[in-house]
Amino acid sequence: MDIISREIRKIAETLTKSGFQAYLVGGCVRDILIGREPKDWDIATNARPEEILRLFPDSVYENNFGTVGVKIEDSRNKTQQVVEVTTFREEGKYTDKRHPDEVKFAKTIEEDLARRDFTINAIAAQFPILTDPYGGREDLKKKVIRAVGKPEERFEEDALRLMRAVRLAAELGFEIEEKTAAAIVKFADGLKDIAAERVRDEFVKIGMCDDSMRGVQTLEDLGLLKHVIPELREGIGCGQNLHHIYSVWEHNLRALDYAAKKGYELEIRLGALLHDVGKPHSKRGEGKHSTFYGHELHGAKMTAKIMDRLRFSKDIAEKVHHLVRYHLFYYNVGEVSEAGVRRFISRGGIDFVDDLVKIREADRIG
Numbered sequence: 023m024d025i026i027s028r029e030i031r032k033i034a035e036t037l038t039k040s041g042f043q044a045y046l047v048g049g050c051v052r053d054i055l056i057g058r059e060p061k062d063w064d065i066a067t068n069a070r071p072e073e074i075l076r077l078f079p080d081s082v083y084e085n086n087f088g089t090v091g092v093k094i095e096d097s098r099n100k101t102q103q104v105v106e107v108t109t110f111r112e113e114g115k116y117t118d119k120r121h122p123d124e125v126k127f128a129k130t131i132e133e134d135l136a137r138r139d140f141t142i143n144a145i146a147a148q149f150p151i152l153t154d155p156y157g158g159r160e161d162l163k164k165k166v167i168r169a170v171g172k173p174e175e176r177f178e179e180d181a182l183r184l185m186r187a188v189r190l191a192a193e194l195g196f197e198i199e200e201k202t203a204a205a206i207v208k209f210a211d212g213l214k215d216i217a218a219e220r221v222r223d224e225f226v227k228i229g230m231c232d233d234s235m236r237g238v239q240t241l242e243d244l245g246l247l248k249h250v251i252p253e254l255r256e257g258i259g260c261g262q263n264l265h266h267i268y269s270v271w272e273h274n275l276r277a278l279d280y281a282a283k284k285g286y287e288l289e290i291r292l293g294a295l296l297h298d299v300g301k302p303h304s305k306r307g308e309g310k311h312s313t314f315y316g317h318e319l320h321g322a323k324m325t326a327k328i329m330d331r332l333r334f335s336k337d338i339a340e341k342v343h344h345l346v347r348y349h350l351f352y353y354n355v356g357e358v359s360e361a362g363v364r365r366f367i368s369r370g371g372i373d374f375v376d377d378l379v380k381i382r383e384a385d386r387i388g
Contacts, residue, residue: 029094042069045146052142065107074107110134139183141168165196173205181212185224192237210245222332229291235279253324256302270301277388293345294384296325322347349381
């Protein structure tokens with residue numbers, strides 16, 4: 023297949039010519055089968071790490087999971103890549119709900135596939151031959167996210183898979199299979215045991231999906247959002263005033279949807295999602311004459327805490343905080359005075375004008 027580069031083929035050929043098996047596995051196989059270009063390449067083999075290192079001297083082995091990073095020069099993109107070449111393995115218990123207590127090397131690709139998360143990621147390929155013991159290719163056709171084997175066992179092993187299921191569904195436009203979804207709800211509290219950085223990374227991937235609104239809604243539907251950004255949930259059922267037809271929750275999601283459809287960067291999407299997170303705290307009155315004075319101040323403080331809790335970098339945290347703090351400005355063409363424009367630039371900062379306008383667009387159109 024043309025999509026598989028010469029360098030990837032060379033790694034597989036080096037392994038097979040030395041008497042070992044070599045399979046493309048995981049997300050790269052899934053992407054090839056649905057017509058997407060893979061972002062990463064993973065190869066599974068029965069060669070042990072020391073044997074892989076002997077065949078590929080310019081490689082790195084710095085873990086306990088049998089994964090060797092083989093460096094290649096990508097002739098297509100003229101960049102250096104690291105391809106993960108991993109010995110077939112089976113895993114024991116996951117006491118910390120994230121990493122296996124013990125990793126045992128396996129003898130067959132089928133044993134290796136049994137430990138994987140979802141059927142669509144449990145396909146091994148020696149194109150055109152596929153090893154697909156769990157019906158992953160059929161689930162790709164049906165556009166379904168289904169856990170390998172018993173979903174309860176998969177999520178109890180690694181609680182981050184709870185979010186990964188949602189992310190894959192949003193990213194691919196798939197549905198989560200009924201039993202798998204039920205198991206996510208059952209084990210949702212397991213997300214509390216996952217490091218904030220891991221949760222953040224999956225949430226960022228959801229936020230960067232084209233259908234990120236659906237992803238965040240699914241996090242709520244399956245009981246996961248309370249362990250990620252519980253502050254957003256305060257807007258559920260929180261009505262607004264005569265300027266809005268949606269609740270605060272719905273409005274925030276629709277603002278995110280606009281930012282995603284425009285292809286905006288992460289900080290803009292986060293700013294759009296969180297721009298009115300402070301409204302429930304500042305609401306006064308009910309019905310169409312409700313007020314939310316100072317909600318941007320409340321929201322900025324809440325945003326700073328959210329960014330810190332999820333361990334976002336200082337640069338991202340400060341920018342999102344700034345966008346939430348200064349998202350509320352009067353902009354009607356023909357009605358804003360020059361003095362008003364100067365005040366807006368002075369408060370928001372000249373470097374943030376374009377981004378604040380994007381947030382305001384997301385606010386109004388959402």
